[in-house]
Amino acid sequence: MEIDDFQKLIELQKLDEEIKQITSFLENIPSQVNEIEKAIEASLRTVQEAREKLTQNQKRRRELESQIQDKKAQISKYKLQLNQVKTNREYTSLLKEIEEAKKKMDELEEEYINEMLSADEIEEEIKKANRKASEERQKLNEKKESLIQKKKEREERRNDLIQQKEKLIPMIVQEHISLYMKIFKKKNGVVLSPVRDEFCSMCHMRIRPQVLNELRAANKLILCENCGRILYFEKEKRKGEGG
Secondary structure (H helix, E strand, O other): OOOHHHHHHHHHHHHHHHHHHHHHHHHHHHHHHHHHHHHHHHHHHHHHHHHHHHHHHHHHHHHHHHHHHHHHHHHHHHHHHHHOOOOHHHHHHHHHHHHHHHHHHHHHHHHHHHHHHHHHHHHHHHHHHHHHHHHHOOOOOOOOHHHHHHHHHHHHHHHHHHHHHHHHHHHHHHHHHHHHHHHHHHHOOOOOOEEEEEOOOOOOOOOOHHHHHHHHHHHOOOOOOOOOOOOOOOOOOOOOOOO
């Protein structure tokens, strides 16, 4: 078996590893985009909730205005009746009714003033919520656009890798490709394992001396007796090479 055959298998493994990484990245994008869209909706809800508070405040003020007007009309009615009563008992009773109506009207007017003050606070809250939501939406939309751009770039890169893989496969012995694909399915895409310091780097089992000699001879593909992956010696880097 030629050394070049090992290098083609190693290159195929590298292509598959990067394709797998990109595929995993792309599969996660929809959920990330969904989370961003949820965050955008949440920022909009904050503004909507503040506006709803103002709507309720305005509704309550209208109710109070109506109740205050009713009390004023009631007091006026009682005052007219004062001139028409014939007994002290009726007169005293009407005065008590007027006093209670005025007390209730004072309470309604106080609540109305408090609602007006609350309205000012709510309007300021709406302004702050709008500013914050606008800033958050801008950041989130930028993040979303960035993800979409990365998705496009990764898809292009994956297509390029797949084309490289399609060109490489016919250059590899069919028997080796068949073995590669069999291990690929069983081992989650990790087919080859470099031997480092007489150990399989994937399962960390020591390689027997006889197997090491066979690997050095490089006459055939040799599988790890423990994890079943294809073993190989990494090329020793020359002085001055990176890593």
